[in-house]
Amino acid sequence: MTRLSAARIVLYVISALVLVYLILPVLIIAPISFSSARFLTFPPPSFSLRWYQQYFANPAWMQATRVTLTVALMTVLIATPLGVAAAYAISQSKLRIMRLIHMMLLLPLVVPIIITAVGIFFVYAKVGLVATLPGLVLANVMLGLPYVIISVLAGLQSFDPAQEMVARSLGMNRLRSFFAVTLPQIKSSVAAGGIFAFISAMDETIVALFISGGQYQPLTKRMFTALRDEIDPTIAAISTLMTAASFLLVLLLASTRQKRGG
Amino acid sequence: MLALVSPALLVILALIVLPVGWLAWQSIYHDGFTLENYRRVFTEAIYSRSFALTFEISLAVTAIALLLGYPVAYLANSVPKGWSILILSLVVLPFWTSVLVRAYAWLALLQRTGVINQFLRYLDVISEPLALVHNTFGTVVATVHILLPFMVLPLYATMQKIPGDLMQAGASLGASPSLTFIRVFLPLSLPGVLAGCTMVFVLCLGFYITPELLGGGRTVMVSMLVSRNVELYNQFGAASAVAVVLLVSVLLIFFAVSRFISLDRILGHK
Numbered sequence: 001m002t003r004l005s006a007a008r009i010v011l012y013v014i015s016a017l018v019l020v021y022l023i024l025p026v027l028i029i030a031p032i033s034f035s036s037a038r039f040l041t042f043p044p045p046s047f048s049l050r051w052y053q054q055y056f057a058n059p060a061w062m063q064a065t066r067v068t069l070t071v072a073l074m075t076v077l078i079a080t081p082l083g084v085a086a087a088y089a090i091s092q093s094k095l096r097i098m099r100l101i102h103m104m105l106l107l108p109l110v111v112p113i114i115i116t117a118v119g120i121f122f123v124y125a126k127v128g129l130v131a132t133l134p135g136l137v138l139a140n141v142m143l144g145l146p147y148v149i150i151s152v153l154a155g156l157q158s159f160d161p162a163q164e165m166v167a168r169s170l171g172m173n174r175l176r177s178f179f180a181v182t183l184p185q186i187k188s189s190v191a192a193g194g195i196f197a198f199i200s201a202m203d204e205t206i207v208a209l210f211i212s213g214g215q216y217q218p219l220t221k222r223m224f225t226a227l228r229d230e231i232d233p234t235i236a237a238i239s240t241l242m243t244a245a246s247f248l249l250v251l252l253l254a255s256t257r258q259k260r261g262g
Numbered sequence: 263m264l265a266l267v268s269p270a271l272l273v274i275l276a277l278i279v280l281p282v283g284w285l286a287w288q289s290i291y292h293d294g295f296t297l298e299n300y301r302r303v304f305t306e307a308i309y310s311r312s313f314a315l316t317f318e319i320s321l322a323v324t325a326i327a328l329l330l331g332y333p334v335a336y337l338a339n340s341v342p343k344g345w346s347i348l349i350l351s352l353v354v355l356p357f358w359t360s361v362l363v364r365a366y367a368w369l370a371l372l373q374r375t376g377v378i379n380q381f382l383r384y385l386d387v388i389s390e391p392l393a394l395v396h397n398t399f400g401t402v403v404a405t406v407h408i409l410l411p412f413m414v415l416p417l418y419a420t421m422q423k424i425p426g427d428l429m430q431a432g433a434s435l436g437a438s439p440s441l442t443f444i445r446v447f448l449p450l451s452l453p454g455v456l457a458g459c460t461m462v463f464v465l466c467l468g469f470y471i472t473p474e475l476l477g478g479g480r481t482v483m484v485s486m487l488v489s490r491n492v493e494l495y496n497q498f499g500a501a502s503a504v505a506v507v508l509l510v511s512v513l514l515i516f517f518a519v520s521r522f523i524s525l526d527r528i529l530g531h532k
Binding site: 005007011012014015018019021022023024025026028029032082083085086088089090092093095097098101104105107108110111112113114115116118119120121122123138139141142145149199202203205206209210220223224227228231235236239242243246247249250 | 263264266267269270271273274275276277278279280281282284285288330331333334336337349352353355356358359360361362363364365366367368369370371373377407410439440464467468470471474475485488489492498501502505508509512513516
C-alpha cells in the first residue's frame with residue numbers, strides 16, 4: 001500500500017543512521033576488550049584475553065566487584081518486599097493521603113540524582129554512614145523502590161481484587177489470601193521490579209562517588225576514577241562483562257513476561 | 263494500609279526528603295541565617311556562566327533528540343508490528359548498558375586516536391585528528407545518545423493513539439501526504455513531543471557523569487559545580503544553594519508542563 005516515495009526513503013535513511021548511532025557505542029566495547037593492543041586501534045591487531053586476566057588478577061577490582069554484587073543483591077532483597085507492600089497499599093487504599101504518598105515514593109525519579117547524592121552525603125557524614133556497606137545499600141534501596149512500585153502497581157492493575165475478597169470470605173486472613181491468591185498472579189511484575197532494582201543498583205555511580213570509600217567502593221566508582229585518569233582497556237573488559245550481565249537480566253525479564261502468556 | 267506503606271515511606275523520607283531538606287537548610291543557615299550563598303549563585307560569573315551553559319546544552323540536546331527521535335518513532339509507528347518491535351528494541355538496547363560504559367565507548371570512538379578519527383584519516387578526509395571529545399561537542403553527542411530513548415518512547419506511545427483513519431480522511435479530502443502530516447498528524451503528536459522534551463530537558467539539566475568524563479574540564483555544568491564545591495572547595499553552603507536552584511528549576515518545569523499533560527505521561531514510560 002505504501003508507495004516508496006522520496007519522503008519515505010529519507011525517513012528510512014535517517015532512521016537507520018539514528019539506530020546505528022544508538023547501537024554503535026554498545027557494540028564497540030567488546031572488540032576493544034578482546035584486543036591485544038595497549039592503545040586503541042581499530043580493527044584490533046590480534047585477539048587477546050589480557051585485559052580480562054588483568055581484571056580477574058587485580059584484588060582491587062575483585063573487591064569492588066564483590067561490593068557491587070553484595071549491594072545489588074541486598075538492594076533487591078530489601079527494596080522488593082518494601083515496594084510490593086507499598087504498591088499493594090496504594091492500590092487497595094482509598095485514603096486521600098495515599099495519592100500524596102504515592103507521589104512521594106516516586107521522588108527518586110524526579111529529583112536530579114546529583115542533588116540526592118550530595119544531600120545523602122551530608123546526612124551520612126552526620127550519622128557516620130559514609131564509606132560503609134549499610135549506607136550504600138540503603139541509598140540503593142531508596143533509588144530502586146520506584147521501579148518496584150511502578151512495576152507492581154502495573155501488575156496489580158490487571159488483577160481483580162474480588163478474587164482476594166473471595167479468599168477472605170472463605171476464611172483466609174488478609175496476609176494468607178495475599179500470598180495464596182494475589183502474589184502468584186503478580187509474580188512476574190514483582191520479578192521485573194526486582195530485576196530493575198538490581199540493574200539500577202549495579203549501574204549506580206553518582207551516589208557511590210560521594211558516599212562510598214575505603215574497601216566498600218563499588219565497581220562503578222573505581223571505573224569512574226580510572227576513566228578520569230587514563231583509558232585502560234581493562235575498563236573495556238569490565239564494561240563488556242557488565243553489559244553482558246545486564247542483557248542476561250533483561251532476557252530473564254523477557255522470559256518471565258512470556259511465561260505469563262500475555 | 264498505612265502500616266504497609268510506611269517502611270517504604272520511611273526509606274524515602276530518610277534518604278531523599280531529609281537530605282534535600284538538609285541541603286535547603288544548609289543553603290540559608292551558617293551560624294545564623296544568611297542569603298550570602300544565593301547572592302553568590304546569582305551574581306558571581308562562574309555560577310551564572312555554568313547555569314547558562316547548562317540551559318544551552320540542555321536545549322541543544324533536547325532539540326537534537328527531538329530531530330533524531332521523531333523520524334524513528336514515526337517509522338516504528340508506521341511499519342508492521344514485527345518491524346516496530348525490532349526498531350523499539352534497538353532504541354531501548356542502550357538503556358541496559360550503564361551510563362559509565364557508554365561514556366567509555368564514546369571516549370574510545372571520539373578521542374584523537376579513536377575509531378572515528380582513524381577511520382577518517384584512513385579515508386584521507388582529514389590529515390590532522392579532529393577534536394571530537396573533551397569538549398562540549400563530545401558531551402552533547404554522548405548525552406543525546408543516553409537521552410534519546412526518553413524521547414522516542416513517549417513519542418511512539420502518543421503516535422500509537424492517533425487513529426489511522428484521520429490520515430485517510432485527510433487524503434480523501436484531497437490533501438497531499440505532506441499536508442496531511444503537517445495539518446493532522448503533527449498536531450496530534452504534540453503531547454508526545456512535550457512529554458519527551460520535558461523528560462530529556464530535565465534529565466539533561468542534572469547530568470553529571472557524561473560532562474565530567476567527556477567535557478574535558480571546560481564544560482562545567484551545574485551538577486559539576488555542585489560536586490566541585492563539595493569535593494574540592496568544601497563550600498557546602500554554596501553547593502547546597504546551587505542544588506536548591508537546580509531542584510527548584512526542575513520542579514517548576516514539571517509543574518508548568520503538568521498543566522498541559524499529566525505527569526504520569528512524562529514519568530510513566532520506561
